[in-house]
Amino acid sequence: MGVNVGEGEELVKYFGGCHCGAIQWELTAPRNIDASECNCSVCHKSGHLGIIVPRSRFVLLQGENNLSEYQFNTKVAKHFFCKTCGIKSFYVPRSHPEGISVNARCIDQECLKDLEVNPFNGREWEKYYPEGRGERLPS
């Protein structure tokens, strides 16, 4: 799963959110974004293109009270979706519960210039994360 720490790279600000506008956030990430297209049960159905960043690089600007939470299986990941429009624009990933996985599809189109999408085989998640999680993110 692409972790977008961008060590030594120039970091830029992105804005995004859900479809109806109730949820709005700001993201700090490298200019060239590397997103993961994961084939696990939930990403496959929701079309999530994951960008994992440390929590300090994500600011929820608006809509905290309009979020609904969904959990399944190990209940480590927290899937947040907008109560009004149903879009999941970010969530807390099981591989990096101290971070945030932003959906690249929910970054405002005018903000997103350079997006690379790589497949991630989340159906075999345990193979990539035998310890039950990924490497710690910097704070």
Ligand SMILES: [Zn+2]
């Ligand atoms: Zn919404």
